[in-house]
Amino acid sequence: MILSSPFTASGAHHYEMPLSLRSFTSLNRALLSSSSPSSLLLRGSSLVPTMAASSTTTVSSTDAAPQLNQSTPSPPPVQVAKRLEKFKTTIFTQMSSLAIKHNAINLGQGFPNFDGPDFVKDAAIEAIKAGKNQYARGYGVPDLNSAIASRFQKDTGLIVDPEKEVTVTSGCTEAIAATILGLVNPGDEVVLFAPFYDSYEAVLSMAGANIKCITLRPPDFAVPLEELKSVVSANTKAIMINTPHNPTGKMFTREELEFIAQLCKENDVLVFTDEVYDKLSFEMDHISMASLPGMFNRTVTLNSLGKTFSLTGWKIGWAVAPPHLTWGVRQAHSFLTFATSTPMQFAAATALQTSDSYYEELKRDYLAKKAILVEGLEAVGFVVYPSSGTYFVVVDHTPFGFENDVAFCEHLIEEVGVVAIPTSVFYLNPEEGKNLVRFTFCKDEATLRGAVERMKHKLRKR
Amino acid sequence: MEGKVSRASRKLEASPIQELSQLAQTCRAINLAEGFPDFPAPPHLKAAALSAITGDFNQYRHVQGICHLLATQMKGRHGIAVNALSDFVICCGQSEAFAASIFAIVDPGDEVLLFDPAYETYESCILLAGGIPVYVPLSPPDWSFKKDELMKYFTSRTKALVLNSPHNPTGKVFTRDELETICEACKIMECFAITDEVYEYITYDRELHISLASLPGMQERTIITSSLSKTFSVTGWRIGWACAPANIASAIRNIHVKITDSAPAPFQEAALTALQSPPDYYCSLRTEYEARRDYVVQILSVLGFQVRFKPKGSVFIFAELPDHCELSDIEFVKKLIEKAGVAAVPGCGFFHTTPQPQDGEKYQRRYIRFAFCKSGETLSAARQKMEQCVNEDGQLSF
Numbered sequence: 001m002i003l004s005s006p007f008t009a010s011g012a013h014h015y016e017m018p019l020s021l022r023s024f025t026s027l028n029r030a031l032l033s034s035s036s037p038s039s040l041l042l043r044g045s046s047l048v049p050t051m052a053a054s055s056t057t058t059v060s061s062t063d064a065a066p067q068l069n070q071s072t073p074s075p076p077p078v079q080v081a082k083r084l085e086k087f088k089t090t091i092f093t094q095m096s097s098l099a100i101k102h103n104a105i106n107l108g109q110g111f112p113n114f115d116g117p118d119f120v121k122d123a124a125i126e127a128i129k130a131g132k133n134q135y136a137r138g139y140g141v142p143d144l145n146s147a148i149a150s151r152f153q154k155d156t157g158l159i160v161d162p163e164k165e166v167t168v169t170s171g172c173t174e175a176i177a178a179t180i181l182g183l184v185n186p187g188d189e190v191v192l193f194a195p196f197y198d199s200y201e202a203v204l205s206m207a208g209a210n211i212k213c214i215t216l217r218p219p220d221f222a223v224p225l226e227e228l229k230s231v232v233s234a235n236t237k238a239i240m241i242n243t244p245h246n247p248t249g250k251m252f253t254r255e256e257l258e259f260i261a262q263l264c265k266e267n268d269v270l271v272f273t274d275e276v277y278d279k280l281s282f283e284m285d286h287i288s289m290a291s292l293p294g295m296f297n298r299t300v301t302l303n304s305l306g307k308t309f310s311l312t313g314w315k316i317g318w319a320v321a322p323p324h325l326t327w328g329v330r331q332a333h334s335f336l337t338f339a340t341s342t343p344m345q346f347a348a349a350t351a352l353q354t355s356d357s358y359y360e361e362l363k364r365d366y367l368a369k370k371a372i373l374v375e376g377l378e379a380v381g382f383v384v385y386p387s388s389g390t391y392f393v394v395v396d397h398t399p400f401g402f403e404n405d406v407a408f409c410e411h412l413i414e415e416v417g418v419v420a421i422p423t424s425v426f427y428l429n430p431e432e433g434k435n436l437v438r439f440t441f442c443k444d445e446a447t448l449r450g451a452v453e454r455m456k457h458k459l460r461k462r
Numbered sequence: 463m464e465g466k467v468s469r470a471s472r473k474l475e476a477s478p479i480q481e482l483s484q485l486a487q488t489c490r491a492i493n494l495a496e497g498f499p500d501f502p503a504p505p506h507l508k509a510a511a512l513s514a515i516t517g518d519f520n521q522y523r524h525v526q527g528i529c530h531l532l533a534t535q536m537k538g539r540h541g542i543a544v545n546a547l548s549d550f551v552i553c554c555g556q557s558e559a560f561a562a563s564i565f566a567i568v569d570p571g572d573e574v575l576l577f578d579p580a581y582e583t584y585e586s587c588i589l590l591a592g593g594i595p596v597y598v599p600l601s602p603p604d605w606s607f608k609k610d611e612l613m614k615y616f617t618s619r620t621k622a623l624v625l626n627s628p629h630n631p632t633g634k635v636f637t638r639d640e641l642e643t644i645c646e647a648c649k650i651m652e653c654f655a656i657t658d659e660v661y662e663y664i665t666y667d668r669e670l671h672i673s674l675a676s677l678p679g680m681q682e683r684t685i686i687t688s689s690l691s692k693t694f695s696v697t698g699w700r701i702g703w704a705c706a707p708a709n710i711a712s713a714i715r716n717i718h719v720k721i722t723d724s725a726p727a728p729f730q731e732a733a734l735t736a737l738q739s740p741p742d743y744y745c746s747l748r749t750e751y752e753a754r755r756d757y758v759v760q761i762l763s764v765l766g767f768q769v770r771f772k773p774k775g776s777v778f779i780f781a782e783l784p785d786h787c788e789l790s791d792i793e794f795v796k797k798l799i800e801k802a803g804v805a806a807v808p809g810c811g812f813f814h815t816t817p818q819p820q821d822g823e824k825y826q827r828r829y830i831r832f833a834f835c836k837s838g839e840t841l842s843a844a845r846q847k848m849e850q851c852v853n854e855d856g857q858l859s860f
Contacts, residue, residue: 080713081569081591115518124728125512133508134498135697170554170700170722177721181590186570202720206565208592313521313727315554315700335586338557341726342698343511 083206091425095409099419105451107373108409108419110246110392112442116311119354124314124347132342138334140168140318141345147352148318152301155278156291164323167330168340172276172304172317175329177203178336179272179300179319182328184209188237193223195426195433197246197274212236213428218385218396218436221250225259232263238270239263241289244277247423247438248394249387251284261292270325271299276317279308279359280366283388290320297322300329305348307391308362310442314344366391366441369448373441376452381461391442394423396435401462404434412437416458418451482795486805491798492844494832495805497630497777498697501837504743507694507736514731522723525730528552531737532703536686540676548708551715552730554722556660556689556702559714561587562721563656563685563704566713568593572621577607579780579812579829581630581658593621597815602825603770603782605634609643616647622654623647625674628661631812631831632780633773635669645677654710655680659688660702663744665775666752675705682707685714690729692777692835693747694736699729751777754834754841761845762832766857777835780809783828784857790827797860798830802851804844807831 092108099106106113115121139145145162152166153159160166169175176199184190186208192200194215204211212231214224232239239260243252252260264271271289278286290299304317319329374393377384383396402408405422412418424433441448486493493500502508514520529550536542544550553559560583568574570592576584578597585595598615600607625644627636636644648655655674662671675684689702702725704714758779759769766784773779783794791808799805809829817823834841853859 079567080710081565081567083569084566084713084716111521115520121515121520124515128508128511131502133503133696133698134500135496170558170726171724173723174554174721186592199720199723202716206717206720208570311520313519313523313724315722315724315726331586332590335583335590336558336561336721337554337700338583339555339698339700341554341700341729344726 083208091406091422095413095419095421098410098413102413102417104413104417104419105447105454106419107439107441107443107448107451108421110440110442111306111312112310113447114310114444116309117351117358120309120311120347120351123350124343127343127346132346134342135339136168136342136345138339139330140166140340141342141349143349144168144316144318144345144352147349148320151352152320155286156288158291158296160320161323165320165326167319167321167326167333168345169317169319169333170337170340171306171315172274172302173199174315174333174337175302175304175317175319176200176272176274177206178329178333179302179321180204180207180209181336182330182332183270183272183300183325184237189233189235190237191228191231191239192428193241193245194428195247195423195436196240197242198426200240200242200274201428209237211428215427215432216245216248216250218394220386221245221248223252223256223259225256228260229263232267232269234267236267236269238272240272240274242274244275244281244286244389246277246390247392247421247426247436248385249390249392251281251286251388252289253284254287257287257289257292261289261295264298265294269298271295272302273299274302276302276304276307277390278303279362280391281389282363282367282370283386286389298325300325305344305351308359309351314348315341316344316348369441369443369445372445372448372452373439376448376455377439380452380455380459391440392438393441394436394438397437398435399461400459405437409437412455412459417454482799482805482807485796486799489799489803489805491803491805492840492847493805494834494836494840494844495807497692497833497835499695499835499837500840501695503695504736504739506739507696507732510732510735511699511728514728517731519728519731521727523727523730524552524724525727525734527734528703528730528737531734532705535737536673536705540673542673542676542681544681544705545708549705549711551704551711551718552725553702553704553718554700554725555691556658556687557583558700558718558722558725559687559689559702559704560584560656560658561590562714562717563687563706564588564591564593565717565721566710567654567656567685568621571619573617573619574621575615575623576814577625577629578815579631579809580624580814581626582811584624584626584658585814594619595814596620599815599818599821600632600634601818601821602829605629605632605771607640612643612647613650616651616653620651620653622656624656624658626658627674628659628665628671628773628775630661630776631778631807631809631829632771633776633778634771635665635671635774638672641672641674641677644674645680648683649679653683655684657684657686659686660692661776662688663693663747664751664777665748666755667774669774671775685710690733690736693744694739695835696729696736699726699732701725701729701733751835754836754838755779757838757841758832758834761841761848764856765848765852766855766859767830777833779832779834780829781832782825783830784859786857787859789860791830792827794860795830798848798858801860802858803847806833 145166148166149160149162180203184207190209191212290296290301300321306312387393397408409422420437423436424430427433529546533546564587568591573594573596574588578599588595675681685706691697767781795808813826
């Protein structure tokens with residue numbers, strides 16, 4: 001058997017699990033044997049196993065078995081923190097090893113199978129050679145902070161101070177964590193839109209927030225304005241927005257953003273907006289909440305290098321916010337990772353200074369890929385929901401007669417040889433997503449065509 | 463709108479080390495404050511990183527080979543047998559490994575023991591997780607603690623003890639005796655130990671670093687954290703790890719995945735090369751650092767500092783101000799930057815306890831931390847600059 005991710009539950013079979021972990025371990029076992037949809041998912045998983053030279057599947061015979069001292073009626077065995085009760089292992093792990101086993105074409109992973117542009121990689125190489133290998137200033141290398149501020153100004157018209165209003169983090173994932181941990185108190189109410197990238201819920205749990213979830217529904221995943229209004233009050237601390245949206249590809253419209261802005265101003269609510277896919281906006285212009293009248297002072301805008309420049313493993317992200325909010329973000333950041341990878345920051349500054357032609361070509365490229373995938377999925381028989389941005393598309397799989405999204409995805413891997421992601425993992429209530437699965441088109445054209453061919457030949461409506 | 467910042471992060475203060483660094487930059491001072499090298503990273507490592515970038519190792523990844531190499535090292539050096547498949551979490555530096563470990567095991571209200579003086583970041587992570595830091599003072603001049611005293615700091619709420627050895631800022635390397643005491647206490651009180659072993663390869667006078675997890679009964683309750691940064695002079699690459707029994711590692715991994723998801727990919731590849739460095743590499747590392755230590759100890763002594771404890775490990779010397787000096791540590795460092803053009807760190811930021819009567823009231827304002835992870839030229843230049851500010855006794859005086 002090929003080496004699968006080390007993050008399968010093999011450990012769980014050998015060791016005495018503390019009480020607080022038992023609920024999620026049994027969930028994990030359920031996943032291995034059935035189509036329970038109740039696991040969380042990674043966006044672009046770090047769990048792609050690499051075939052390093054010394055890999056082996058045999059577990060060392062000298063496993064560390066934590067035989068805790070049980071000689072006397074003693075304090076309970078060492079326990080992990082309660083906050084982990086909400087953390088579940090990812091279904092992506094199972095999908096990943098299933099995919100490898102069946103040689104499936106992977107349109108589930110949210111990262112490209114092609115690499116970033118040479119001019120950015122060359123800049124990183126130059127930085128390493130020039131000795132830029134030690135700790136960077138905690139909140140970012142000055143060149144990068146400036147480049148981020150310039151780019152932000154081009155995109156939104158807002159002038160921000162790179163020294164006081166820009167913070168560099170290890171990817172947008174860390175920017176989200178630092179924002180939430182830095183600004184949200186235990187018990188604070190935070191509004192989330194489902195389906196959502198799973199780190200939002202997990203980190204909000206870590207911060208002890210009280211989550212109020214609003215579901216976006218097909219076909220257009222529009223924001224249910226009245227429902228939102230009923231949920232926002234003076235008790236609301238923040239609203240989290242992801243636009244362009246993973247997994248649906250929805251982009252928040254000006255009307256929706258203005259409505260949300262109005263609620264925020266009336267109730268003194270903050271906005272945290274994750275805009276990592278802003279350069280992959282196809283059907284409409286991307287609008288940043290921070291650019292709406294009166295909103296900059298209460299908005300944290302999050303972004304990263306990885307999606308725009310196809311370098312997801314470099315982990316360069318950032319938060320742009322007014323000084324009084326930046327302070328909290330920086331505090332949390334400095335104790336989460338202290339500083340961000342130095343040579344990559346220099347390269348990121350070069351990347352962000354590139355001309356608009358790079359972004360135009362990026363869009364053209366992705367539009368072509370999207371066309372291949374969408375036409376293919378429609379021809380195969382999926383109901384394809386329009387995706388305005390990101391490199392994701394969600395589809396309704398029910399024409400193929402499966403009970404839920406996980407069952408469909410397992411079939412798709414095993415019998416058809418293609419990977420998609422079950423979207424139920426993106427909801428608080430998995431039932432709400434059971435009809436939908438997510439495909440990505442951040443793959444080269446040959447891969448996309450290959451996947452479409454397999455589906456045309458082997459996927460049958462029931 | 464200060465009310466918008468979370469209560470937890472409001473308790474935290476900006477890093478004094480980073481602030482002083484900025485003053486030093488403004489004055490263009492020679493920086494013996496922050497603990498990172500000003501000499502280049504090893505060429506074989508840089509080459510490996512370049513190779514990884516051009517070889518397209520640039521997307522999210524987890525490089526399992528790192529875990530296998532680390533497992534082999536742990537077995538060889540410490541006799542600790544770990545499972546490379548389940549016991550490791552690769553993180554963005556030891557910083558993130560520590561933060562993720564704290565979040566994995568500390569509940570609000572849990573107490574965490576720390577030896578004082580302590581690196582400032584530990585407390586902040588504990589506070590962010592809702593935990594309560596409890597400090598066990600190390601007594602000058604040799605930074606020891608009394609064995610029978612240690613148990614007094616544990617309560618039924620103690621969740622973990624943090625052990626940083628070799629130690630920042632004092633350069634102490636905890637002895638086997640001390641480790642055994644800590645070991646017994648953790649076992650009796652059924653608590654975790656979290657170790658910070660980033661200076662594990664930087665020890666002197668033939669003193670070897672002993673990993674707490676290698677003591678009987680400790681592996682099952684110890685989370686080891688460390689990184690490439692100090693061993694390989696690549697503090698800006700952000701490659702570190704946590705190692706713990708599988709169920710704990712799993713918890714740490716779950717947190718890590720939500721904080722950053724992945725350590726920088728090309729540097730994970732380069733880590734494979736780093737971790738296969740020949741024994742010669744580690745020997746030269748030690749020899750070169752020992753020479754620097756000796757040089758700086760000598761200079762500081764001649765300048766009037768009291769170096770009553772010669773560091774046995776790490777890249778720091780924790781020197782006491784000259785007897786005659788009436789300035790506090792902060793005042794002294796400011797003068798050192800402004801008049802001598804040399805930056806160091808005032809020790810008060812590392813102390814968190816009320817001084818014990820037998821140790822005297824003032825010692826916590828009398829220590830300065832100097833980093834010697836700098837090139838020979840830098841250290842020599844620092845000496846020359848400080849020599850400009852001596853009095854007729856040849857001692858530094860402002």
